Amino acid sequence: MSLSCYQAQSQSVDITPPYAIESQLEPTASFERFPWLLEALRGLQRICDSGQLIPGIGDLRVSPPTASFVRRLLSLISIPRLPVPRISPISGGGVGLLWNVGGKEAVLTVYPTDERFAYMLSNEQDELVSDGLLTLEQPRTLNSVLGWLVER
Amino acid sequence: MEIADDATISNEDILLRILLDDWIKNTETGSRPNSLALLDSNFENSCFISNAESLTELQRLFPGLPVAGIPVEVIRTEGFVVERRPNECPGGYAGDPNDHVVVGPPEPCGRKDYQRKSQAIVKDRRVFMLRLLPQG
Numbered sequence: 001m002s003l004s005c006y007q008a009q010s011q012s013v014d015i016t017p018p019y020a021i022e023s024q025l026e027p028t029a030s031f032e033r034f035p036w037l038l039e040a041l042r043g044l045q046r047i048c049d050s051g052q053l054i055p056g057i058g059d060l061r062v063s064p065p066t067a068s069f070v071r072r073l074l075s076l077i078s079i080p081r082l083p084v085p086r087i088s089p090i091s092g093g094g095v096g097l098l099w100n101v102g103g104k105e106a107v108l109t110v111y112p113t114d115e116r117f118a119y120m121l122s123n124e125q126d127e128l129v130s131d132g133l134l135t136l137e138q139p140r141t142l143n144s145v146l147g148w149l150v151e152r
Numbered sequence: 153m154e155i156a157d158d159a160t161i162s163n164e165d166i167l168l169r170i171l172l173d174d175w176i177k178n179t180e181t182g183s184r185p186n187s188l189a190l191l192d193s194n195f196e197n198s199c200f201i202s203n204a205e206s207l208t209e210l211q212r213l214f215p216g217l218p219v220a221g222i223p224v225e226v227i228r229t230e231g232f233v234v235e236r237r238p239n240e241c242p243g244g245y246a247g248d249p250n251d252h253v254v255v256g257p258p259e260p261c262g263r264k265d266y267q268r269k270s271q272a273i274v275k276d277r278r279v280f281m282l283r284l285l286p287q288g
Contacts, residue, residue, distance in 0.1 A: 055242035056198050056213065056252070057170045088174035092193030098186065109267065111193035118267055120187060126179075126275060131264055 030075070036084040037074060043087030044070055044095070051089055058091025066112045069136075070095050073110065073117060076139040079146055101149045119145050155196055155256045157233035163225035167199040167234065167253065168210060168282075171218045176281070183281050185220040185274040187267075195266055196256035198240065209247040215286035226276045230269045233258045 031038045044067060051061040070087075074097075085097040090109060097108040103124035110117045119142075121130040130148075134141055175189035190197050200206045202221065210219065224234055233256070238249035245252070257266060273279070 055240065056200070056210075056245070057172070058192060058198060060172075086174065088172070088188050090188050090191050090193065091197060092191075094191070094193045096188040096191070098188065105187070107187045109188070109191060111263070113193050114263065116263075118263055120267060120271060122187075122271075128268065128271060131268060133264060 034077070034080055034082075036082050039084040040074055040087060040097075041071065043085070044074075047087060047089045047095065059093055060089040060091065061093055062089060062095055063093055063112055066093060066095060066110060069117075070097070070110050072136055073097075073108065073142075076136065076142055077146060078139070078143055079150065081150055082146065099146070099149055104149050106146055106149050121145065121148060153194070153196065154259055155233050155235045155254060157228075157258060158236050158253070161201065161224055161234050161236070161253070163223070163228060165224045166202040167222045167224060167227065167255065168202050168206065169197065169199045169220040169222060170210065170214050171220055173218065176218055183218075184279060185281075187271050187274065189220060190222075190255070190270045190274050191267065192256070195261075196254040198237075199234075199253050199255055201251045201253060203251065205247040206251045209245055209251075211284045211286075212246075213242060213244060214284055217284050219282040219284055220274070221280045221282060222273065222276075223278050226273055226278050227255050230272050230276075231258075232256055232269060232273065 048062045048067050053059045053061060083099060083101060085099050088096045088098065090096045093112040095110045099106045105122040107120045108117055116133045116135050118133050119131060120128060123129045169185065169190060171185060171189055175186050176183050177186035199222070200210060227234060234253050236250050237252055237254050240254070241249035241252035257269070
């Protein structure tokens with residue numbers, strides 16, 4: 001068998017059934033390991049369901065792509081002992097995730113117009129100590145940023 | 153959209169930013185708007201110039217909601233500007249539509265810079281909180 005023929009055959013292999021079952025089990029394991037995750041997802045669903053355009057305040061509607069981005073962002077956080085973040089709408093269709101731990105604060109913001117998310121860290125004196133922009137391809141940096149909240 | 157500073161709005165004026173309960177941070181000394189309260193993905197937030205008429209109207213339109221009182225001086229000190237937007241005033245607002253303004257950077261800026269300035273404004277000690285009492 002020539003190499004090109006082998007490649008053509010290997011590309012046609014169907015691998016769907018067992019992997020579909022595994023992906024259904026994965027969320028359950030994540031909720032057990034990360035107790036804050038379920039409440040965070042509920043918070044996101046709450047603002048998606050209640051979002052509306054309120055002239056004088058802002059457009060608080062969260063689009064499905066933005067909600068999906070936030071779910072992916074939450075799935076990248078691998079710190080079990082974080083508290084449940086407060087999930088709030090941001091005017092203009094964005095979403096904010098806010099943690100307070102012993103006076104320290106971390107804020108992540110997602111805008112519908114930007115494929116990056118922003119972080120802001122404030123210390124116990126309410127001073128901004130670090131901020132920046134990240135993408136979903138930088139989970140290690142994200143966890144380092146949020147790890148600052150719970151480090152001793 | 154760029155925002156043009158309106159010189160007829162003085163530094164002594166107070167802007168009222170209607171808040172959600174989710175946009176409040178409780179502190180040891182009371183409460184203040186949190187870091188999300190003055191953010192917008194389009195870099196401009198609605199506010200109202202405070203006067204007797206606007207307070208009455210906001211109390212009627214947004215009963216029970218918390219409000220941040222932000223001195224215009226604080227906004228300008230951080231590099232934001234204030235522009236009247238009567239055409240974006242909420243329908244049903246029976247006061248002067250010129251009370252409705254937007255605040256934000258005067259020209260396009262980076263998101264990090266925008267968020268820093270916004271956070272500095274809400275953390276300023278001159279910003280105060282009110283709650284609109286339901287009428288009647």
